[in-house]
Amino acid sequence: MATVYNWQLGREMDYPYEGAWPERQFAFVINTNRCLGCQTCTMACKSTWTFAQGQEHMWWTNVETKPYGGYPRNWDVKLLELLNKANPDGVRWFAPDGNAPEDAPYGEFEGRTIFEAAHDRSARPEASQRVLGYLPTDEEWGTPNLYEDVPSGGGGGRGEWVREGSDVSLPTHKSWFFYLARLCNHCTYPACLAACPRTAIYKRPEDGIVLIDQERCRGYRKCVEACPYKKALYRPTTRTSEKCIGCYPRVEGRDRDTKGARTETRCMSACIGQVRMQGLVRTEQDGIWTPDRQHPLYYLVHVAKVALPLYPQFGTEPNGYYIPPRWVPKPYLEQMFGPGVEHAIQQYLAPGRELLAVLQLFRRDSRMIFRYDIEEGPLVYEGEIHGQPFQLHDDTVIAFGEKGEELFRTTVEEPLHVRPSERINWV
Numbered sequence: 001m002a003t004v005y006n007w008q009l010g011r012e013m014d015y016p017y018e019g020a021w022p023e024r025q026f027a028f029v030i031n032t033n034r035c036l037g038c039q040t041c042t043m044a045c046k047s048t049w050t051f052a053q054g055q056e057h058m059w060w061t062n063v064e065t066k067p068y069g070g071y072p073r074n075w076d077v078k079l080l081e082l083l084n085k086a087n088p089d090g091v092r093w094f095a096p097d098g099n100a101p102e103d104a105p106y107g108e109f110e111g112r113t114i115f116e117a118a119h120d121r122s123a124r125p126e127a128s129q130r131v132l133g134y135l136p137t138d139e140e141w142g143t144p145n146l147y148e149d150v151p152s153g154g155g156g157g158r159g160e161w162v163r164e165g166s167d168v169s170l171p172t173h174k175s176w177f178f179y180l181a182r183l184c185n186h187c188t189y190p191a192c193l194a195a196c197p198r199t200a201i202y203k204r205p206e207d208g209i210v211l212i213d214q215e216r217c218r219g220y221r222k223c224v225e226a227c228p229y230k231k232a233l234y235r236p237t238t239r240t241s242e243k244c245i246g247c248y249p250r251v252e253g254r255d256r257d258t259k260g261a262r263t264e265t266r267c268m269s270a271c272i273g274q275v276r277m278q279g280l281v282r283t284e285q286d287g288i289w290t291p292d293r294q295h296p297l298y299y300l301v302h303v304a305k306v307a308l309p310l311y312p313q314f315g316t317e318p319n320g321y322y323i324p325p326r327w328v329p330k331p332y333l334e335q336m337f338g339p340g341v342e343h344a345i346q347q348y349l350a351p352g353r354e355l356l357a358v359l360q361l362f363r364r365d366s367r368m369i370f371r372y373d374i375e376e377g378p379l380v381y382e383g384e385i386h387g388q389p390f391q392l393h394d395d396t397v398i399a400f401g402e403k404g405e406e407l408f409r410t411t412v413e414e415p416l417h418v419r420p421s422e423r424i425n426w427v
């Protein structure tokens with residue numbers, strides 16, 4: 001095992017290979033507060049990449065209703081149980097004193113990751129030598145949307161409705177569920193890649209997208225077993241494994257419609273709720289993001305710290321980030337997104353001027369945003385929100401592409417258009 005630095009854990013960790021970091025890294029932010037579970041993203045991917053024979057069960061991106069939903073069924077509960085067995089004393093995060101350093105923004109994780117626990121036979125008797133994981137059964141792959149829209153809370157159980165649990169006052173609901181949209185995280189330390197005995201999986205040096213070489217793959221399914229997010233899948237008709245390809249032709253700017261401009265992926269571009277943003281960020285030689293204050297993803301993850309990694313304790317350093325849902329009990333969210341939850345929710349409940357402007361950038365255009373700027377506008381509201389003072393300015397936020405060209409500009413206040421009375425019935 002080599003030693004690599006994982007900034008989401010705030011420490012070095014074991015990994016089967018020496019660290020190698022791409023020039024740029026594919027990354028995305030999903031705002032769970034606004035996802036409506038419409039599954040348009042799911043179908044956009046399905047109709048583009050996985051409609052062939054042998055791919056029927058493949059949902060490279062899916063949207064599951066938490067806490068009960070999961071594809072494959074109970075994937076995260078099973079992983080957490082394995083990790084719990086491998087960490088009998090529990091896992092803890094040590095918060096930093098005072099200001100958190102850039103290379104350990106959530107403090108330091110004390111516990112074993114899926115790589116460090118791989119040799120622990122008590123966690124799983126038949127554990128792989130390289131990664132702690134499990135192979136889902138056919139039944140678990142068979143019901144991608146079981147428990148959609150099923151809530152929890154108020155003392156009820158799965159499928160039960162408890163009257164006193166129906167209080168829906170923000171910030172925390174007694175009854176709750178939320179939609180978790182997922183895809184491959186194109187991890188900095190991919191478990192799928194670590195486990196592959198054929199070295200058929202590779203991370204592209206130009207954009208960090210993780211791909212499976214179909215010529216080299218022999219279908220041993222070690223990646224399926226190892227990926228903690230269960231985003232590598234086996235295709236019986238070709239006897240190889242497949243996974244999300246990060247829509248790399250679009251990321252490379254090869255989509256016919258955008259004339260060479262890098263384009264966000266199918267699942268991001270199609271999002272009806274305007275909750276997804278994807279882009280490329282620069283990284284340093286230890287995997288830490290290069291400071292880039294005006295990049296919207298850098299701002300959301302490293303400046304506002306409003307977007308958090310999914311299950312950072314697994315240790316793969318996923319490059320998908322989530323703005324956590326504000327109505328869900330904190331212990332549940334902290335298990336899922338780590339110790340940054342309280343701060344992220346406070347940021348989102350009473351957003352500052354810049355955060356409010358950056359949130360307007362989501363899904364105004366399919367071309368990738370590399371920089372934003374804000375032109376200050378007038379104060380349009382002043383008051384209190386969730387006990388905190390709040391001001392709303394009608395600022396204009398401007399998005400720029402890779403070459404510095406302006407992509408679009410949009411305002412914080414939605415413009416109001418009033419139809420003239422003689423056209424009131426016009427469509």
Ligand code: SF4
Nearest residue numbers: 184185187191192227
């Ligand atoms: S999410 Fe899974 S399949 Fe994707 S890069 Fe990470 S370990 Fe590999």
Ligand code: SF4
Nearest residue numbers: 045061244247265267
């Ligand atoms: S990035 Fe492309 S391939 Fe991956 S889940 Fe989204 S649409 Fe599918």
Ligand code: SF4
Nearest residue numbers: 035038039041271273
């Ligand atoms: S398209 Fe957007 S809003 Fe609809 S389910 Fe997917 S992430 Fe949620």
